[in-house]
Amino acid sequence: PLSAAAWDRKLLTAEEIAVIVPISESVIADASIDVVGKVTELIGQEFARVIDAAAFFGTGAPATWPTGGIYGVANTATQTVAATDVPATDFNALFQILETAGYDPTDVYAGRTLKALLHGQLDGNGPPIYNPRHGAGSYGTLYGVPLGYPLGWSAATADALAIDDSGLMLGLRQDVTIKMLSEATLTGFGNLAEKDSVAVRAVMRVGFQIANPVSLDTGTQVYPVAALTPKV
Numbered sequence: 028p029l030s031a032a033a034w035d036r037k038l039l040t041a042e043e044i045a046v047i048v049p050i051s052e053s054v055i056a057d058a059s060i061d062v063v064g065k066v067t068e069l070i071g072q073e074f075a076r077v078i079d080a081a082a083f084f085g086t087g088a089p090a091t092w093p094t095g096g097i098y099g100v101a102n103t104a105t106q107t108v109a110a111t112d113v114p115a116t117d118f119n120a121l122f123q124i125l126e127t128a129g130y131d132p133t134d135v136y137a138g139r140t141l142k143a144l145l146h147g148q149l150d151g152n153g154p155p156i157y158n159p160r161h162g163a164g165s166y167g168t169l170y171g172v173p174l175g176y177p178l179g180w181s182a183a184t185a186d187a188l189a190i191d192d193s194g195l196m197l198g199l200r201q202d203v204t205i206k207m208l209s210e211a212t213l214t215g216f217g218n219l220a221e222k223d224s225v226a227v228r229a230v231m232r233v234g235f236q237i238a239n240p241v242s243l244d245t246g247t248q249v250y251p252v253a254a255l256t257p258k259v
Contacts, residue, residue: 039234040091041200044074047208049216049226063207063227070229071203072178080179082197082235083136083188093237097195098185100237101254110186110258114148115156117255118169121189124253129244130191132172137187138180145169183257191251194238201232 048066055062081088085096093100101107106128108120122132145157150170157174159167166173172189208226212218219226239248 037236037238038091039196039198039236040089041198041232041234042089042091043230043232044077045228045230046070046073047211047213047226047228049213049219049222049224052223052225055225063225066227067205067229070227074203074229074231076178078197078233078235079177080181083177083179084181084184086179086181088235092235097188097190097237097252098181098254100250101188101252104250104252106250106252107254107256109256112258114144115150118156118187121187121253121255122170122172125189125191125251128249128251129242130194130249130251132189133192134175135169135172135187135189136175136177136180138182139176140182141176141187142167185254186257187255189253189255194240194251196234196236196238198234198236199231200234201230203229203231205229 048070050062050066077087080086081092081096083096083098085092085094085099088096095102106124108117108124110117118135121135125132142159146159148156150156157167157169166175168174206228208219208228210218210220211226213226216222237250237252239250241247242249
């Protein structure tokens with residue numbers, strides 16, 4: 028006749044990533060390419076590397092993000108399995124951690140060098156466990172689960188990470204915002220005008236959080252993450 032709902036807050040706090048890149052005006056004038064555009068493109072790439080490293084492994088992460096990132100949460104919760112010499116068995120065991128907790132793996136992430144290991148790997152019935160996809164932004168699949176290769180991957184820490192994305196959130200508060208500087212004085216560089224230079228200033232703000240809801244299958248709070256650690 029009477030029940031209650033309990034809520035444990037998870038705060039998503041937007042944190043700033045920023046950089047200033049000075050460029051000589053003579054380089055801009057003499058180049059046959061859009062130097063500022065190329066620098067801006069590379070800034071976006073490196074911002075992605077910073078976010079990946081912080082979200083997956085806690086590298087350079089602010090205190091408001093999960094300690095140790097996805098790997099750190101999985102390790103603290105003892106939701107890890109050590110790799111062997113049989114990738115088909117390893118990834119089956121990795122997914123089993125989530126499935127036993129009542130989750131369905133939606134994504135698996137690994138270092139790009141894992142591709143060579145997975146090529147030609149078969150399951151017990153003969154079909155390959157890995158089906159690559161080619162082209163920019165494309166994912167392959169591992170046991171039917173999308174497999175991605177983040178920037179900033181720490182191969183010494185984990186061979187792979189599996190998640191159920193229903194419990195993870197990356198919130199974009201402010202997309203990459205670009206501002207050109209021409210009169211500023213930069214620490215370690217000097218005055219832009221005196222050095223006949225301009226600078227690209229880029230800022231973005233993002234937050235990241237991992238929830239640990241009560242599992243529908245076990246009735247206990249479980250994080251929807253698992254880690255495959257390097258072979259001992």
